[in-house]
Amino acid sequence: MAEESILSIEKLRLSYGELEVLKGVDFDLAKSELAFLIGPSGSGKSSLLRCCNRLEEPSAGRVIVDGEEVTAPGVNLNQLRRRIGMVFQSFNLYPHLTALGNVTLALRKVLKKSRVEADDIACSVLERVGLKDKAGSYPNALSGGQQQRVAIARALALEPAIMLFDEPTSALDPELVNDVLAVMRELRETGMTMLVVSHEMGFARSAADRVAFMEDGVIVEQGSAEQIFGDPNCDRTRAFVRQIAH
Amino acid sequence: MEQLIQQFFNVDLMIEAAPLLLQGLGTTLLLCLAVVPLGLAGGLGVALAGTSRMRWLRIATMVFVDFFRAIPPLVLLIFVYSGLPFAGVQLDPFSAVCIAFLLNNSAYYGEIFRAGIESIGGGQRLAARSTGLSAWQSMRYVVLPQATRNVLPDLMSNTVEVVKLTSLASVVSLQELLYSADMARSITYNASPIVLAALMYLALLWPMIRLVARFERRLGASAGI
Numbered sequence A: 001m002a003e004e005s006i007l008s009i010e011k012l013r014l015s016y017g018e019l020e021v022l023k024g025v026d027f028d029l030a031k032s033e034l035a036f037l038i039g040p041s042g043s044g045k046s047s048l049l050r051c052c053n054r055l056e057e058p059s060a061g062r063v064i065v066d067g068e069e070v071t072a073p074g075v076n077l078n079q080l081r082r083r084i085g086m087v088f089q090s091f092n093l094y095p096h097l098t099a100l101g102n103v104t105l106a107l108r109k110v111l112k113k114s115r116v117e118a119d120d121i122a123c124s125v126l127e128r129v130g131l132k133d134k135a136g137s138y139p140n141a142l143s144g145g146q147q148q149r150v151a152i153a154r155a156l157a158l159e160p161a162i163m164l165f166d167e168p169t170s171a172l173d174p175e176l177v178n179d180v181l182a183v184m185r186e187l188r189e190t191g192m193t194m195l196v197v198s199h200e201m202g203f204a205r206s207a208a209d210r211v212a213f214m215e216d217g218v219i220v221e222q223g224s225a226e227q228i229f230g231d232p233n234c235d236r237t238r239a240f241v242r243q244i245a246h
Numbered sequence B: 001m002e003q004l005i006q007q008f009f010n011v012d013l014m015i016e017a018a019p020l021l022l023q024g025l026g027t028t029l030l031l032c033l034a035v036v037p038l039g040l041a042g043g044l045g046v047a048l049a050g051t052s053r054m055r056w057l058r059i060a061t062m063v064f065v066d067f068f069r070a071i072p073p074l075v076l077l078i079f080v081y082s083g084l085p086f087a088g089v090q091l092d093p094f095s096a097v098c099i100a101f102l103l104n105n106s107a108y109y110g111e112i113f114r115a116g117i118e119s120i121g122g123g124q125r126l127a128a129r130s131t132g133l134s135a136w137q138s139m140r141y142v143v144l145p146q147a148t149r150n151v152l153p154d155l156m157s158n159t160v161e162v163v164k165l166t167s168l169a170s171v172v173s174l175q176e177l178l179y180s181a182d183m184a185r186s187i188t189y190n191a192s193p194i195v196l197a198a199l200m201y202l203a204l205l206w207p208m209i210r211l212v213a214r215f216e217r218r219l220g221a222s223a224g225i
């Protein structure tokens, strides 16, 4: 691949005690690429994302993000992590802080920005996700879709090289899903590199450069959305796609 | 009836004893100002150690907490004040009370803080760490503020208990409220000073108890219980 690789996962393995959940995963993501990761429950999708910023400690293999090896011993993990934005299924906003406070916390404590500077950045990022007027609201006063957009803003404010999404819309009421997808689409248009665990097939068809199917701790096959959803090579992929299409 | 009032509610004697008791009250307040913050700080330390990732530290903390919850505070206090001199450690009453209370209160406040920390879901810490906050920063800025708020009523009612327990200091001759009242009683041969002391405790603690009740109701309402 001629293009610059932002994420590179090599022979990655992860175990929880006796249980091996990642069994040698290889995966690459080029700059500005948007890849979907699909697969049955328990196949290790969330675990794979959490290995990318070492929220889980892999037992073997390497992860390289934007030229820096995350899995190398002695790396400055905290400085690396803020380059890897992460968005969770259940939003995980800090309920004791306003939307603005959620976005500014890491700006101030990790990037050591002054309050004024951090507020400035946070306001412009909240504006980008369409929530400028909600800066002073606490999470419990926001809808699920708004909360998730604040969570995206919180990651975005740190100027990540890549964004990881773990089922960002699956906890949302159907009518709120589109607000979040619209933000993700805008991110893609501005060239953000994204790895998305999600079963939003419509969004995948229209926005994903690539879809990877994962099962039982390995990536079974990958290809374009058309190919994976329409004409997969592997029977297991076919069976799974048929299942989520209903 | 007349005699009963004379024995317990003799206003003249109360007025006479008031300056002494107010001085005692001052000492009690001073003591609270020392032992409550000490206990809160110690309790926070105990809670952090008790939720640490290091197994040996968690076990050591558990032993500490169990031990000092099992020892009656009065036994602990007399041991620190009258027992330690046998090991060559002679403490003035105030320091002895502070040390005994630190050990006892750290265990109790620690359990409350720990329950608070454990009430915060793992997703909060994951989110914090994913933005690059260190383990300590995640604790300090994300987990602890929420944890403390969740257990505020428990922290406050434990503080009420601690204030009441400061009366134990009278047995090591610290001239706090109870000691002063008992002194006044032995001088006057009348129980009214003790009643006055009880009224002073009541005046001190009743607002706190009301406040706890209000917090509990508000927290219960916001939790939808």
Ligand SMILES: Nc1ncnc2c1ncn2[C@@H]1O[C@H](COP(=O)(O)OP(=O)(O)OP(=O)(O)O)[C@@H](O)[C@H]1O
Pocket (backbone or CB within 6 Å): A016, A019, A021, A039, A040, A041, A042, A043, A044, A045, A046, A047, A048
């Ligand atoms: N912290 C943990 N401790 C032990 N086992 C875990 C832990 N987290 C996940 N697992 C197990 O690892 C396996 C993979 O889990 P993971 O959450 O990565 O799957 P997933 O593909 O994201 O599933 P889902 O679609 O349900 O989110 C599962 O069997 C799960 O039970």
Ligand SMILES: [Mg+2]
Pocket (backbone or CB within 6 Å): A045, A046, A047, A166
């Ligand atoms: Mg998952």
